[in-house]
Amino acid sequence: MTTLLEIRNLSKHFDLRLGAFGERGARVHALDDFSVDIAEGETLSIVGESGCGKSTTGFAILNLHHPSGGSVLYKGTDLAQLDEDAMRPFRRDLQIVFQDPYSTLNPRMTIGEALSEPILFHKLASKADLPARLAQLLQDVGLSARFASRYPHELSGGQRQRVAIARALACQPRFIVCDEAISALDVSVQAQILNLLLDLQDKYGLTYLFIAHDLAVVRHISDRVGVMYLGRLAELAPAANLFATPLHPYTRALLSAVPEANPRAPRNRQMLQGEVPSPLAPPPGCRFHTRCPLARGLCRSQTPAFREITPGHLTACHAVTSPTATNWETPA
Template structure:
């Protein structure tokens, strides 16, 4: 990066998440999904914009105010091993948030940890062991228990199953879903795996090069994708049927650099339907009905050809 250059990892993104809802955020690696999730929680400080929670802008909070607010806002990271202190036991890891906020007596904290461990499927005899002694799925359960111990209202799940074996992904996904129903949690679920997003999300937002190109209710998006980029992503989902026929859409070219994004629509350099208007004018994200929003000048053109 040259001196003076600015990289806009997330640009003009506006999303809303309802109470008890899971909003899936999908896109290629490097498109800005994780950066967006971290900005929401102020783990990365946004340079502009607002983060509204209960009609209050989190970006205006002082450090002390934000520290109190973090009891309601938690995160489950992608790599469960990297997000756990290898020198702490499971009991210490899960209990740490209670210690920080001085919640309850020592005995009450231990009792709450044991209760939470049971909820996420960890045995009591695991409490005195260290992270390296567990499998990937068990480590992610530890991370989830730590995130839940303060009774939060909103959790950012940043690719929480991408580092896990396929055989245990469904177990962790079902755990995340069951916990949401039990505690009425709201999730921002970040992933590049569309099959996972389809399983757990209520609505899905598609991101390309730092911008949202399409948002819709889950079933609507998967049955009626309108943006050419969304169509290409969905066409790449494997079908467990050797006789199934489906035309896969291959995108030509590389993803442009966020240091020098294309003018107009950011996707036009890889879009087979791009026109001169696409190259010059950036499309707005418009609601075409029933909450299905799309940022595209040429949506539907593929059906005309």
């Protein structure tokens, strides 16, 4: 397996000016020290609650938000250093599908125009081949060719999301960020779009960064899953491992909150106390320590390193040392 993207210590901070006259500066720590290698053809999912920086991760990798630090190595080039013009040739390979199907398409353009734009701009087909290419793209996403003359407001949410996927495919990309790409759809449509994404992955050898908050979906489609909390990656593991033996206390709490089909099944809910702290002033040390049942002195002062506990299963926690013998029961 070859590495497609090598992401190292990627960070994104947003500087704000607060107060009536903008006299107080403040910094939102949306993403800190995000490091992961994304392999060609894999599906890496990022989960976490709202505001944890999942979407920022996708935007920072694609340089849609210029990263504040770190690097994104693609084909030997650090994308994080590139400005808009230098980035342009790489944009073709790295695409994104957004959450809201209602605002993802330009309401003044027909579907055909929307899909032609990247094809003509990157000269991926001649004017003469364009209709055939459009028909092919629409067919790829399960729509008939006559949709090309339609406007977005004439389509359903699921159809629009298919068009958004077709638009990403129009560039013939290698990597697609699916930023909550199915969250806004009906459950029945979610499954269709999910299957479509998986079919396209097989057909074109695509690599996905799948940003989501639905753990059941993530479990179904991912090769690896990363769990984020307050701008930092808490745990990263192959999907089966993560769901079978979650290591990080936050992951355990998160998984214990997944609804069960059987209401009488015995459950061991772990309720977290308190609220997520503000990313304007993230707690020092481990960002989870304010709510962690295992927190101790070290956690309050020192940021935990991202360590490999079992092969391929990494977590950032001082308390977890091995998959079995955690200090779970005996907080110091």
